Amino acid sequence: MMANIDEINEINTLLKSGSNEVAFEKMLKVLRNSPPADELATVSLMMMPFDLSSAFQAAELALQDDPNNNRGMNAYAEALARKGQFDEAERWFLKSMPNLKTSERIRWSEPTSCPTCGLDRGDIVDIRNLHRVHTQASLPDPIRVWVRCKNCKLVRVRDRLTSESVAMYNQNPGLPVNDPPDLKREFYRAFMREEGWCERVKEAAGKIGRLLEVGPGWGVFMAAAEFNGFNVTGLEVNERSATWIRENLNLKVIMGQAPDDLPDDLFDVVASFEVIEHCQNPDLFLAGLAARVAPGGVLALSTPFIDHPVARSHGYENPMWNEVDHKVYYDRSTMAAALKRVGFSVVDQWSSDRHIGCVAVIAQREE
Ligand SMILES: [Zn+2]
Incomplete structure (x- = not known):
């Protein structure tokens, strides 16, 4: 029997949690059950996050033993990617997946x-x-x-x-389903964080007025904004979230997506947090949002920035690269340029713990 990916992940988890002895025992068991090239590839993949140069050598040895070993090619590809040799990594990734013609x-x-x-x-x-x-x-x-x-x-x-x-x-997504937050614990913590966001939004907008949030998720920001005096409306594509917000928070949510289903009214604040990275046409999305901002109002966005020091420090381990639903990533300059294209400029910006490297930006219409 060959080592499967579940076993590798289990060993990885053990290594990360510092249970090296148990991990080592498990590793030996895996190795005893695998042919040599597979053994080496398995070791290579396990070592990858800890010791890249040894992992690379193990992958090379696996391919010396069997040039057609799929896991060996896969380990080699990942090592190349981690070294930043992306073009070559792509060739090996494709080679390592014979089913992916x-x-x-x-x-x-x-x-x-x-x-x-x-x-x-x-x-x-x-x-x-x-x-x-x-x-x-x-x-x-x-x-x-x-x-x-x-x-x-x-x-x-x-x-x-x-x-x-x-x-x-x-x-069959195989990813944890995003469940509604525990109202007593997670929701309250997030609520307190986002009350801070309200303060900055209020300061930039210069007043407490009408606020539209596009993609409110479980409505934490909406609730915080409402509690701080804003007249809030949500536009949400997920029926489950919309219903949950209505039932638990008693707030107004319209079903739909931006820009197509945006309400015709103007708002003093148009907010959208961690939505733009999901958009196939982010410029169209931004233009739609910008058009709903009342004179003197603000646009409040947040999204993972790839030039954020925290994102950069994660490097290859940055989980943002693994997000299946993300389509675009901004940095400080591409975000400023995107806002400029819809006639807005950044007036405030801060880091957020919603995602790794996540940055919140407030923008106003240029004079
Ligand atoms: Zn371009």
């Missing part, structure tokens, strides 16, 4: 061009084998390539899943 990739994913300037050229900034990351997920196209547009520098997924593959993935 080029024709299948074309069927399950579609190439994207830059949503901002339409260019299709970009430099690879990260590559993933999402099958390895989301071990239980049934991803039809497990390769995720992130590129930075050669022109405007926006980072986007190069080949996004087709709607058919997204539907397939959603049937």
Whole structure:
């Protein structure tokens, strides 16, 4: 019997929690049951986050033992990716997945061009084998390539899943389902954090008025804003969240998506937190939001910034690269440029613990 990915993950968890002895015992058991190339590849993958150069050597040895060993090729690809040799990593990732034929990739994913300037050229900034990351997920196209547009520098997924593959993935996502928060504990902590956000939004807007939140999730910010005097409305695409907010928080939520279903009214604050990175056309989304901001009002956004020191310190381990539903990432300059295109400029900005490297930005219409 060969070592499976669950066993590898179990050992990884043990190593991370410092239970090295138990991990070592488990590792030996795995190795005894595997052919040599698999053993080496397994060790390579396990060592990867801890000791890249040893992991790389183990992957090379696995391929010396058996050049066609799939796990060996996979370990080699991941080591290359961690070293920043993305083009070569991509070739090896594809080679390591014999079931993922080029024709299948074309069927399950579609190439994207830059949503901002339409260019299709970009430099690879990260590559993933999402099958390895989301071990239980049934991803039809497990390769995720992130590129930075050669022109405007926006980072986007190069080949996004087709709607058919997204539907397939959603049937069996293998990821923890996002449940409503525990009202007494998590919700209250988040509520206190977001009351702080309200303060800064209030300061920038210069008043407490009408507030629209696009994608309120479980409504924590909406509740905090309402408690601080704002007249709040939510626009939410997820029926379960919308119902939960109405029933538990007694707040107004419209079902729908931006920009198509935005209400016609103007708002003193239009807020949208961790939504823009999910948009296939973020410029259209931003333009829709900007058009709903009343004169003198503000736009409040948050999204993971890839130039955030915390995101950068995570490097290859930054879980943002593994997010199946994320399509674009901003940094300080691409966000400022995107806001400028809709006539807004940043007036306040702060870091948030909602996501790794997450930054909240408040923008006002340029005079
Ligand atoms: Zn571009």
